[in-house]
Amino acid sequence: MKNRKLLLEHIDLPGIETFDVYRKSGGYRSVEKSLNTMTPDEVVEEVKKSGLRGRGGAGFPTGMKWSFLAKPEGVPRYLVCNADESEPGTFKDRYLMEKNPHLLIEGMITSSYALGANTSYIYVRGEYMYILTILEKAIAEAYKNGFLGKNILGKGYDLDIYVAPGAGAYICGEETALLESLEGKRGNPRIKPPFPAVKGLWGCPTVVNNVETLVAVVPIVNEGGEAYASIGIGKSTGTKLISACGNVVRPGVYEIEMGVSVEEFIYGDDYCQGIANNKKLKACVPGGSSVPILPHYLVTKTAAGENRLMTYESLAEGGFVSGSMLGSGGFIVFDEDQCIVRNTWNFTRFYAHESCGQCSPCREGTGWMEKVLNRLESGQGNIRDIDLLAEINKKIEGNTICPLGDAAAWPVAAAIRHFREEFEWHVTNSDEALKRNFGLSKELIMA
Amino acid sequence: MHNMKTENNTTQVMEPFKGFSKETLSKFEEIKTHFPAGKEQSAIIRMLHLAQIEIGWLSTEGMNEVAKALNIEPIEVYEVATFYTMFHLNPVGKHVFEVCRTGPCMLVGSDKIIEYIQKKLAIEVGGTSADGMFTLKTVECLGACGYGPVIQCNYKFHQHLTLEKVDELIDAYRSGIIENS
Numbered sequence: 001m002k003n004r005k006l007l008l009e010h011i012d013l014p015g016i017e018t019f020d021v022y023r024k025s026g027g028y029r030s031v032e033k034s035l036n037t038m039t040p041d042e043v044v045e046e047v048k049k050s051g052l053r054g055r056g057g058a059g060f061p062t063g064m065k066w067s068f069l070a071k072p073e074g075v076p077r078y079l080v081c082n083a084d085e086s087e088p089g090t091f092k093d094r095y096l097m098e099k100n101p102h103l104l105i106e107g108m109i110t111s112s113y114a115l116g117a118n119t120s121y122i123y124v125r126g127e128y129m130y131i132l133t134i135l136e137k138a139i140a141e142a143y144k145n146g147f148l149g150k151n152i153l154g155k156g157y158d159l160d161i162y163v164a165p166g167a168g169a170y171i172c173g174e175e176t177a178l179l180e181s182l183e184g185k186r187g188n189p190r191i192k193p194p195f196p197a198v199k200g201l202w203g204c205p206t207v208v209n210n211v212e213t214l215v216a217v218v219p220i221v222n223e224g225g226e227a228y229a230s231i232g233i234g235k236s237t238g239t240k241l242i243s244a245c246g247n248v249v250r251p252g253v254y255e256i257e258m259g260v261s262v263e264e265f266i267y268g269d270d271y272c273q274g275i276a277n278n279k280k281l282k283a284c285v286p287g288g289s290s291v292p293i294l295p296h297y298l299v300t301k302t303a304a305g306e307n308r309l310m311t312y313e314s315l316a317e318g319g320f321v322s323g324s325m326l327g328s329g330g331f332i333v334f335d336e337d338q339c340i341v342r343n344t345w346n347f348t349r350f351y352a353h354e355s356c357g358q359c360s361p362c363r364e365g366t367g368w369m370e371k372v373l374n375r376l377e378s379g380q381g382n383i384r385d386i387d388l389l390a391e392i393n394k395k396i397e398g399n400t401i402c403p404l405g406d407a408a409a410w411p412v413a414a415a416i417r418h419f420r421e422e423f424e425w426h427v428t429n430s431d432e433a434l435k436r437n438f439g440l441s442k443e444l445i446m447a
Numbered sequence: 448m449h450n451m452k453t454e455n456n457t458t459q460v461m462e463p464f465k466g467f468s469k470e471t472l473s474k475f476e477e478i479k480t481h482f483p484a485g486k487e488q489s490a491i492i493r494m495l496h497l498a499q500i501e502i503g504w505l506s507t508e509g510m511n512e513v514a515k516a517l518n519i520e521p522i523e524v525y526e527v528a529t530f531y532t533m534f535h536l537n538p539v540g541k542h543v544f545e546v547c548r549t550g551p552c553m554l555v556g557s558d559k560i561i562e563y564i565q566k567k568l569a570i571e572v573g574g575t576s577a578d579g580m581f582t583l584k585t586v587e588c589l590g591a592c593g594y595g596p597v598i599q600c601n602y603k604f605h606q607h608l609t610l611e612k613v614d615e616l617i618d619a620y621r622s623g624i625i626e627n628s
Contacts, residue, residue, distance in 0.1 A: 085590050086588060086590060087588075088549045088550050088551055088587075088588040088592065089550070089551050089588075089592050090590065090592070091590045091591055091592050091593055091594075094591070119483075125590065126492070126496065126531070126533045127533070127589050127590060127599060127602075128590065129496070129602045130602060130603075130604075162481040162482075164481070164489065164492070164493060165492060165493050165496060166492060167492050167495065167531030167533040168531045168532035168533035168534075168586070169530065169531050169532065170587065170588070181492065182489060183486070183488065183489055184488035184489040184490065184491040184492065184527065185526075185527060186527060186530040187530060187531075202483070202486055243592065243593055244593065245551040245554075245555075245592035245593040245595070246551055246554045246555070246592075247554055247555070251593035252593050253593070289549075289550055289588075330551075330592065332550065332551050332554070332592070334554065338554060342553075343550055343553070343554075346548075346549065346550050347549075347550050350549050350550070350587050350588065353587050354587060356530075
């Protein structure tokens with residue numbers, strides 16, 4: 001499969017962060033094309049045709065999300081870019097914004113035009129403060145060159161873009177928590193409905209999109225939605241940024257055409273180049289810490305023995321029994337030396353720390369799971385603890401305002417489903433479990 | 448001058464807070480213009496970052512000044528400040544090492560980095576070195592998973608850490624080669 005780059009094409013071009021170089025490389029064409037030759041609805045139509053799905057993790061069709069935006073007379077509408085990127089394993093938006101900030105600004109202008117927004121915000125996680133500076137510099141250049149401000153390109157369209165930082169809260173990646181935070185409050189998710197498309201920022205109709213989603217609008221408008229949709233397989237169209245980390249030879253951000261095989265992504269020369277230190281693959285979390293972990297025998301092949309592909313559908317093949325999710329594209333690889341119990345405990349500690357505390361099942365449940373997992377990991381566990389975790393899981397899942405509860409529950413359920421014998425080993429061989437890791441499961445040892 | 452207790456109970460001599468500098472106050476006003484009239488509270492998080500940069504942490508006096516600048520009640524500022532983990536609600540050392548402890552960093556050895564810094568600076572997580580130079584904190588995912596292990600220190604990222612690099616980093620901060628941003 002050839003390796004087309006739509007988003008990272010110019011990422012290593014020297015000076016691409018400046019307006020002049022970005023413009024010379026073909027930048028801001030989508031703004032010219034849309035403002036000069038298209039109505040806002042025609043831009044929305046192209047995005048619908050492209051099949052683009054939200055790149056933050058949920059994978060909801062972007063064109064459909066846009067078409068839900070309420071348009072009452074005399075009420076401002078807002079576009080908010082979610083640059084909170086906080087799903088463990090995910091660092092693609094950082095890379096994109098740091099290296100090519102104008103691409104995001106361009107995507108935001110074109111998208112704001114399509115939505116009829118005259119003020120748009122980029123909410124950047126507080127830890128990315130240096131990127132806030134990079135973005136503000138790019139925004140200032142865009143104003144200077146007539147792509148932002150009043151009467152853009154003489155077409156009577158006005159747009160201001162501002163950047164606002166968070167200050168360390170995973171939950172602010174959830175769109176309603178993000179809006180609360182952007183309003184200067186604690187990041188507590190809101191009850192939906194009403195959805196942001198009806199009542200969002202300051203009670204006004206709002207679209208919240210991930211960085212990569214808005215950036216993808218640029219090639220979609222430039223080349224047309226159909227051309228974009230011709231890349232990929234089925235309902236997984238276009239390209240996707242995957243941030244690979246953990247025990248691979250070459251961690252980093254890769255743009256893949258949807259449909260590259262997982263095997264090629266992990267072992268191929270163009271991507272991760274295999275498992276680091278000549279170790280064997282033990283497991284993979286393919287879409288950020290919230291998605292189910294896959295044991296090595298379900299990573300490159302599905303349970304039915306088909307090649308697993310980097311698409312929304314193929315990674316989910318087998319449901320939660322034997323599949324996972326593409327999620328945010330945070331691709332975390334575990335080698336044979338890693339301890340699944342320890343990792344599950346670590347992720348659970350993350351969710352316990354990041355729970356906003358509004359809903360009891362999540363606030364209490366994540367804390368209980370963290371304690372039980374810590375007990376198991378430190379050799380103090382009881383065999384009943386394993387089923388206790390599953391019990392707590394069921395009480396969290398589906399019983400909270402926002403998906404953080406599910407995000408905390410799924411990884412634990414999946415880890416127990418696929419690695420139960422490793423959890424049991426921590427109880428039955430607790431002295432040994434303190435000294436060494438379990439290693440690989442039987443299937444691979446026999447293979 | 449008065450004495451303040453830091454998180455590990457070492458005593459540091461602190462300057463009393465006399466209000467924000469003119470630059471910070473004018474930045475406060477500029478940030479407020481990013482939001483529609485009546486919605487200026489949206490500026491609070493960025494203002495708190497600036498407040499913390501100037502004071503070194505978020506003291507009650509500092510937060511009260513932010514409340515004044517926004518024309519809101521102090522409690523509304525405390526509510527926000529206590530939600531977000533980047534805000535230091537107790538005095539900290541000159542440089543705050545925030546080491547990522549989440550999964551992807553753990554896979555590439557963040558535990559060893561945390562343990563090593565504790566030994567080297569003779570402090571626990573949350574503590575400040577006796578000379579007041581360093582505070583060690585552990586934090587959840589910094590979004591730099593492919594570049595781990597990672598430390599963020601006063602908004603600067605230090606990536607691909609090894610024990611040797613930690614030594615160099617501490618020396619560089621001690622000798623002033625690296626300045627706070």
